[in-house]
Amino acid sequence: xxxxxxxxxxxxxxxxxxxxxxxxxxxxxxxxxxxxxxxxxxxxxxxxxxxxxxxxxxxxxxxxxxxxxxxxxxxxxxxxxxxxxxxxxxxxxxxxxxxxxxxxxxxxxxxxxxxxxxxxxxxxxxxxxxxxxxxxxxxxxxxxxxxxxxxxxxxxxxxxxxxxxxxxxxxxxxxxxxxxxxxxxxxxxxxxxxxxxxxxxxxxxxxxxxxxxxxxxxxxxxxxxxxxxxxxxxxxxxxxxxxxxxxxxxxxxxxxxxxxxxxxxxxxxxxxxxxxxxxxxxxxxxxxxxxxxxxxxxxxxxx
Numbered sequence: 484x485x486x487x488x489x490x491x492x493x494x495x496x497x498x499x500x501x502x503x504x505x506x507x508x509x510x511x512x513x514x515x516x517x518x519x520x521x522x523x524x525x526x527x528x529x530x531x532x533x534x535x536x537x538x539x540x541x542x543x544x545x546x547x548x549x550x551x552x553x554x555x556x557x558x559x560x561x562x563x564x565x566x567x568x569x570x571x572x573x574x575x576x577x578x579x580x581x582x583x584x585x586x587x588x589x590x591x592x593x594x595x596x597x598x599x600x601x602x603x604x605x606x607x608x609x610x611x612x613x614x615x616x617x618x619x620x621x622x623x624x625x626x627x628x629x630x631x632x633x634x635x636x637x638x639x640x641x642x643x644x645x646x647x648x649x650x651x652x653x654x655x656x657x658x659x660x661x662x663x664x665x666x667x668x669x670x671x672x673x674x675x676x677x678x679x680x681x682x683x684x685x686x687x688x689x690x691x692x693x694x695x696x697x698x699x700x701x702x703x704x705x706x707x708x709x710x711x712x713x714x715x716x717x718x719x720x721x722x723x724x725x726x727x728x729x730x731x732x733x734x735x736x737x738x739x740x741x742x743x744x745x746x747x748x749x750x751x752x753x754x755x756x757x758x759x760x761x762x763x764x765x766x767x768x769x770x771x772x773x774x775x776x777x778x779x780x781x782x783x784x785x786x
Contacts, residue, residue, distance in 0.1 A: 484667065484670040484671045484674050485671075485674065486671070486685070486688050486689070486692060488671075489667060489668075489670075489671040489689065489692055490692045492663075492667040492671075493664075493667075493692055493693060493695060493696060496660055496663060496664060496696060497641070497695055497696070497699075499660065500641045500642045500643075500644065500660060500699055501638065501640065501641055501642075502629070502633065502640035502641060502642060502711055504630065504633075505628060505629030505630030505631070505632070505633060506629070506630075508598050508599055508600065508601075509596060509597075509598055509628070509629045509630075510596070510597045510598070510599055510607075510626040510627060510628055510629060510750065511594035511595070511596060511597075511626065511627050511628075511629045511632050511711060512594060512595045512596075512597045512608075512609070512612070512624055512625070512626045513532075513592065513593070513594050513595075513624065513625050513626075513627075514595075514612045514613065514615075514616035514617040514622060514623070514624045515616070515617070515618075515622055515623055515624075515625070516618050516621075516622045516623065517618065517621060517622050517623050517753060517754070517757050517758070517761050518761075519622075519623060519625070520623050520625060520745070520751055520761075520765045520768075521761070521764060521765055521768060523625075523744060523745050524745060524765060524768035524769050524771075524772055524774070524776075525768060526772075527742060527743075527772060528742060529742075530742050530743060530744050530745055530772070530774075531635070531739050531740050531741060531742045531743070531744050532592050532635065532713075532739070532740040532744050533592070533729075533737040533738070533739060533740075534590040534591055534592045534713055534715060534737060534738050534739070534740060535590060535591070535592075535735060535736070535737045536588055536589070536590055536720075536735070536736045536737070537581055537588075537589040537590070537591055537697070537698055538580060538581055538582070539735060542701075542702075544702065545698060545701075546581050546589070546697045546698055547576050548700040548701055548702065549664075549693065549696050549697055549699070549700045550572055550575055550576040551576070552661060552664055552665050552668070552700065553572045553575075553668060553690075553693060554569055554572045554573060554576070555665055556664075556665045556668035556669045556672060557569045557572055557668075557672060559665070559669050560669050560672040560673050561673055562672055562673055562675055562682070563677065564675075564679060564682045564683075565672070567679070567682070567683065567686075568672060568686055571683070571686055571690075572690075575690065581697070582720075585690070585691070585694050585697075586718075587694060587716050587717070587718060588716070588717045588718070588719060588720055588726070588736070589697060589698060589714060589715070589716050589717075590714075590715045590716075590717065590726075590736075590737065590738045591698055591712050591713055591714045591715070592636075592712065592713045592740070593710055593711075593712050594627075594632070594710065594711050594712070594713075595609070595612065595708050595709060595710055595711075596629070596709040596710070596711060597609075597626060597709075599626070599750070604750055604777055604779070605779045605782075606779075606782065607626070607750075608624050608752045608781050608783060610783045610784075610785065611707075612624070612708075613754050613755065613781065613783060613785065617754050618754065619756065620754040620755050620756035620757070620781075620783075620785045621754050621756045621757050622753075622754050622757065623751060623752065623753050623754065623757065623761070624751070624752040624753075624754070624781075625744075625745065625749065625750075625751055626749060626750040626751070626752070627744065627745070627746060627749050628746070628748050628749070629711075631746045631747075631748070631749070632744075634741065634743070635713075635740045635741045635743060635744050636713035636740050636741070637741070639713045639714055639715055640711050640712070640713055641699055641711060641712055641713075641714055642699075642710075642711055643698075643699055643700070643701050643705075643708075643710040643711065643712060644659075644660045644661060644699060644700055644701070645700075645701055645702065645703045645705060645706040646661065646702070646703035646706070660699075660700075661700065664693075664696065668689070668693070671689055672686075672689070675689075694716070695714075695716065698712060698714055699712070699714075713740065715738060717738070720736050725738050726738055727739070745769070745774055745776060746774065747774060747775040747776075748775065749774070749776050749777075750776075750777045750778075750779070751765060751776055751777070751778045751779070752778075752779050752780070752781050753778075753779070753780045753781065754781050754785070755780075755781040755782065755783045755784070755785035756785055757780065757781075759780050762778045762779070762780055765778055766778050
């Protein structure tokens, strides 16, 4: 497998993980602070999601799980410099700044797939998500029909795949994205040129070709989240690349999705410890924008 064939292999994995349709009753849920819905609904132009740089993720292993697969592929290959490949991948994993490792910036937003049955719109939030992502139950949760989210992030929504173990899975094991990535990597590493200088040069091309998959693999401990992510790659943090910075100190880099995020048939929850007055304010703002938004305060038991 040459580098062109390997890039095609990665593109095929991306296409497989890309979200193409939203089924009836399928919602994408985003847990955040209580003030976010108010900011979104103050104007039609501002009704859009900020996608923040991947180095702000609260899990320090984010962006590193795929490198574990790269290390496993290097260990499985037969190239004479396999130990140097493992050493290079290990250094890649240990980099504290992903941009320093790849010379590319990745921006994303995270959503949990939730099925809502008619009649259960008032009680389809998640206690665990309030604890981990919803400001300790004081925040909000925006649920957008998945079909409505697709034009907000055109060709940018992907399913996350969980676990980095390539074994198991029975008859379908060979079809698992993790297995296909490892097998493709191993094949490419075996075909790398044989002199040391050329081999390490080819290895850098492999690293860059694998970069688009960086945030699509996650620990199996999070599998219950059924996450989809909007993912956009930028060459740098310049305004000319569409990157903005917020007002926090230090300022955080982000890019905007398309407007129209909070759409008709969206559902909004405020957490079990949130002030219910947030809900009343948001209902007024959504009515002014002509957005048919259902708003609830969570009844989840929360200590």
